Amino acid sequence: MRRLLAKTGGADQMVTEFIRVNDTLLPPKIFHKLVPELESDYCGYGDIPLVVQLLGSDPESLANNALRALELGAPAIDMNFGCPAKTVNKSRGGSILLKEPEVVHDCVKAVRDAVPANIQVSAKMRLGYEDKSLAIENAQAIEAAGASYLTVHARTKVEGYKPPAHWEWIAKIKNSIDIPVIANGEVWNPDDYWRCREVSECDDVMIGRGWVANPFLARQIKDETFPRELEESWQLLKPYMLGFYNDVIAHIEERHVHGRIKQWLQMLSWHYPQAKILFDEIRTERNAQRVGDVLKARLGSV
Numbered sequence: 001m002r003r004l005l006a007k008t009g010g011a012d013q014m015v016t017e018f019i020r021v022n023d024t025l026l027p028p029k030i031f032h033k034l035v036p037e038l039e040s041d042y043c044g045y046g047d048i049p050l051v052v053q054l055l056g057s058d059p060e061s062l063a064n065n066a067l068r069a070l071e072l073g074a075p076a077i078d079m080n081f082g083c084p085a086k087t088v089n090k091s092r093g094g095s096i097l098l099k100e101p102e103v104v105h106d107c108v109k110a111v112r113d114a115v116p117a118n119i120q121v122s123a124k125m126r127l128g129y130e131d132k133s134l135a136i137e138n139a140q141a142i143e144a145a146g147a148s149y150l151t152v153h154a155r156t157k158v159e160g161y162k163p164p165a166h167w168e169w170i171a172k173i174k175n176s177i178d179i180p181v182i183a184n185g186e187v188w189n190p191d192d193y194w195r196c197r198e199v200s201e202c203d204d205v206m207i208g209r210g211w212v213a214n215p216f217l218a219r220q221i222k223d224e225t226f227p228r229e230l231e232e233s234w235q236l237l238k239p240y241m242l243g244f245y246n247d248v249i250a251h252i253e254e255r256h257v258h259g260r261i262k263q264w265l266q267m268l269s270w271h272y273p274q275a276k277i278l279f280d281e282i283r284t285e286r287n288a289q290r291v292g293d294v295l296k297a298r299l300g301s302v
């Protein structure tokens with residue numbers, strides 16, 4: 001998906017999903033499995049660097065693993081204080097740490113102190129765990145620890161992924177610290193992007209699900225002449241979808257192929273009604289080749 005989205009263009013930077021750090025130094029093979037881009041000369045795509053994200057609560061171990069990520073070619077390190085998953089929170093990772101701003105501080109500081117000064121160390125947080133009472137304190141802790149910038153997903157853990165995202169809270173945070181803040185949450189189209197910038201008072205926005213649902217979103221934001229009309233953009237998307245299928249077939253165990261394709265088609269359906277029709281057509285198909293046959297028939301040959 002990252003390969004595909006990098007090709008559709010428009011982004012300035014991408015971030016990996018988190019690599020979970022416990023109290024050990026992870027072997028290179030774990031980094032390579034989760035971030036295969038590390039194996040090429042440059043971790044990223046053209047002029048889009050791919051920042052490697054770590055998640056954990058052991059400052060020393062986070063620092064050691066950050067150094068390892070850099071040795072392996074990561075251009076910068078981001079730290080996750082937003083993940084809401086139960087299994088992750090149970091082992092003191094992600095959004096649960098927002099209950100303890102001093103731990104958030106110590107994690108960011110340990111990584112900041114360990115890595116060379118020219119390497120950016122950033123953090124991503126939600127507004128809190130149960131409520132927003134520690135939002136500012138956490139942001140200030142991240143700034144005091146020396147983070148280069150902060151990304152804010154404008155919801156608490158308890159709010160999950162339910163709209164709305166509270167962009168006005170990002171402005172509050174931005175006005176209480178001096179490092180750059182990147183706004184995140186519920187940006188599904190270029191209009192959302194501009195409203196998010198206005199309300200959050202941020203110049204930069206991170207997009208997640210909206211970009212997977214509409215792979216041209218970043219491009220449409222950057223270039224307002226890029227087609228937005230659904231049928232025209234669906235036609236443009238077709239070769240990328242076939243490319244995605246070929247990539248999945250090449251890299252993923254055959255029995256999982258149908259699941260990956262369906263998963264993306266479902267997300268595409270949030271934006272493109274055409275994707276829902278295609279999804280319904282392959283919904284009961286589990287054979288990778290036959291899924292490919294339907295895609296090729298509907299989307300044109302590769």
Ligand SMILES: Cc1cc2nc3c(=O)[nH]c(=O)nc-3n(C[C@H](O)[C@H](O)[C@H](O)COP(=O)(O)O)c2cc1C
Pocket residue numbers: 016017018053080082124153184185186187206207208209210
């Ligand atoms: C399936 C899934 C996996 C995610 N994994 C990560 C992750 O590893 N690291 C992270 O910082 N955010 C992760 N997020 C959160 C998104 O980066 C983003 O903050 C959130 O979806 C809100 O932005 P959006 O409304 O643009 O999607 C994940 C979200 C989803 C739905």
